[in-house]
Amino acid sequence: MKRRDFIGRVALGSGTVVSTSLLGMSSPTRENQKKVEIHESGKKFQADLIIAGAGLGGCAAAFAALRNGLTVVLTEETDWLGGQLSQQGVPPDEHQWIETHGAPELYREFRDNVRAYYRRHYPLTAEAAANERLNPGNGSVSRLCHEPKVAHRVLEEMFAPYESARKILILKDHKVKSAAVNSNRVSELTARDLKSGRDCVLTGSYFVDATELGELLPLTGTEYVTGSEAKADTGELHAGPVHRPDNNQAFTVCFAMDYVKGEDWTIPQPEDYDYWKNFRPQMDPPWAGKMLELNYSNPRNLEPKELGFHPEGIKTGENLNLMLYRRILHQDNFEAGFYQGDATIVNWPQNDYVSGNIIDVSEAEFDKHVQAGKQQSLSLLYWLQTEAPRPDGGKGWPGLRLRNDMMGTADGLAKYPYVRESRRIKSKFTVLEEHVGAEQRAQVSGLSGEKLRSAPFFDSVGIGYYHIDLHPSSGGDNYIDFGSLPFQIPLGALIPQKTENLLPANKNIGTTHITNGCYRLHPVEWSIGEAVGMLVPFVLDREVLPASVRSDRSLLKDFQVSLHNQGVETEWPDKN
Structure with missing residues (x-):
């Protein structure tokens, strides 16, 4: 039954609802x-x-x-x-x-x-x-x-x-x-x-x-x-040894950005940039390195895995080009010259927030972690604009532009954190x-x-x-x-x-x-x-x-x- 068949419902003066569906x-x-x-x-x-x-x-x-x-x-x-x-x-x-x-x-x-x-x-x-x-x-x-x-x-x-x-x-x-x-x-x-x-x-x-x-x-x-159950309670192969009610998946404060070659859209250095630039997640098994680096732990085997990034979509060896992964506008789909560059969503391992739990906490604690997640995401953008390695040996892509209009917010970040659990x-x-x-x-x-x-x-x-x-x-x-x-x-x-x-x-x-x-x-x-x-x-x-x-x-x-x-x-x- 097609969904359009349900739209044709009208209210008569008596208040009775009847269906105009051809399927009756x-x-x-x-x-x-x-x-x-x-x-x-x-x-x-x-x-x-x-x-x-x-x-x-x-x-x-x-x-x-x-x-x-x-x-x-x-x-x-x-x-x-x-x-x-x-x-x-x-x-x-x-x-x-x-x-x-x-x-x-x-x-x-x-x-x-x-x-x-x-x-x-x-x-x-x-x-x-x-x-x-x-x-x-x-x-x-x-x-x-x-x-x-x-x-x-x-x-x-x-x-x-x-x-x-x-x-x-x-x-x-x-x-x-x-x-x-x-x-x-x-x-x-x-x-x-x-x-x-x-x-x-x-x-x-x-x-x-x-x-x-x-x-x-x-x-x-x-x-x-809440959190992760104990193997003794669920019998699951991948469950942990004890119930940890505050052990929940990372949330992510996503953002959209595009690339305007030859222009400088570098944001002011975020307040907590030095902290996030040097942040090493404490994981078991260990994380691949610092969070703001183009690598992460391969989800399937947890071995260090290199990632790539090039805002013009150019192939980065055998590594995944993160610009292409969640690209939401590709210039080739539109009239020539209409867009200055491709646009993508940044929801990467580098801005997964693992530093705190937001379930069953006070509003103040929730807000603290969300604000920290925003700082992490802005720090990632600033790092991409100023310090990310380029194929020519230079650093940073200043033409990366934060697209607040695509997210409907003043700060350019998502209206709400991406919650996984x-x-x-x-x-x-x-x-x-x-x-x-x-x-x-x-x-x-x-x-x-x-x-x-x-x-x-x-x-x-x-x-x-x-x-x-x-x-x-x-x-x-x-x-x-x-x-x-x-x-x-x-x-x-x-x-x-x-x-x-x-x-x-x-x-x-x-x-x-x-x-x-x-x-x-x-x-x-x-x-x-x-x-x-x-x-x-x-x-x-x-x-x-x-x-x-x-x-x-x-x-x-x-x-x-x-x-x-x-x-x-x-x-x-x-x-x-």
Whole structure:
């Protein structure tokens, strides 16, 4: 079923919602859905679904709920939609089959909309415009490397008709500060306008935590886990000997830069430059050298590995040219002379922040580490401009220009740090390495080669794939990086053990520190959000709890059929 078939919903004068879909999707039947607009009373907003966090999971949950007739209030701490793809500045990390399968249809439609945006607004060459799989930056990390601001604008366009019809209220620059809970049910959230300082109360039937750090979990008393688990608790091959709750993956303050040959765009020397220039991460096994050098520890074997950099895209021997890795604009895709140079996102090993943990700390501690992360990233830029080795024997590339306009900030840095790890709910089911890690899965299944598959989940509500990729951690771990298998997303990992009407839609699902490494990427987060956004109207229609959908095989089958009918895959094909 095509996503465009769900957009044609109109509100009649009587308040009844009908579908204009040619496929005849039925109208909502619940009594409270006759209220088709957000209810507003003073500083209170009431909707069917309250979503905190407008990252990819939060947006996907909102789209799924909206097309199934719910009203939604969506809060966002920044002024951009899109989370890691926009406000954090990270082009999509995706698997090799993403153009045809392995993610919800709506996610691929979003990707098509990004390409369409460039075709409408940018002076592409005829060849680039005709390329069905246009990659604006031709970056090597993704088949769709593009500017963060474009992701935000495309999401705004996709929400526009729902906003116009008052089906969704998007509260940007709002952060949830507290929650009211009765027994095991959340009754309301209080969100603060970060610009005015005023609070508003949000009430609904269900609540979704799509924040980057799982911030609703402690506020609502929902049980959760942080950090790295002990091997004795999970049985995972790559787990450590003890549980370390403050051992979380590094975050990164990303930034965009381009290169203008012959010009000098050198920034003032950052305040902490001398510190970061000489910083050596304390890792086990050891890091390759100083952080601000063109080398790092090879994630697969932790041996020192040289990296390359040339802002004009010139090959740097056999080493990866970091300028090309997350390049978001490639001059060759646009009319000659339109751009002065290529643009790239800097999300490299050199600006991964390993010097502190930002989960379950005070706001002051959080702000301290984020500010330090900003200093690290600015120091990296300054080092590239003034001291990075050049092939001609000189030092520095002063033509590197910080592109604050691409990031939508005054300082040129991302609006929010790129967060790789969150609080994780204690769930009905937890995904372990033995379910998705290639090596341990082979051990427990006795299979190998083409017969080796990830664990099948009877309650699958989505699929995804990425290798298990854990960056260096605040506890001193070096990279943990190894193969995984195309996997399913089990419904049990999306249901808290106790809280009845709060669901996760980000990196806060029931994974471990290890399996978070493959469930944390862009299309998987979207898939999680879309499943959650469809689950809420499903349980409201049937007046059951989410846990009942998993425990009642008949209900589960009905829910999975509804997922399939709306473009969500729950199984991988036998051969990709």
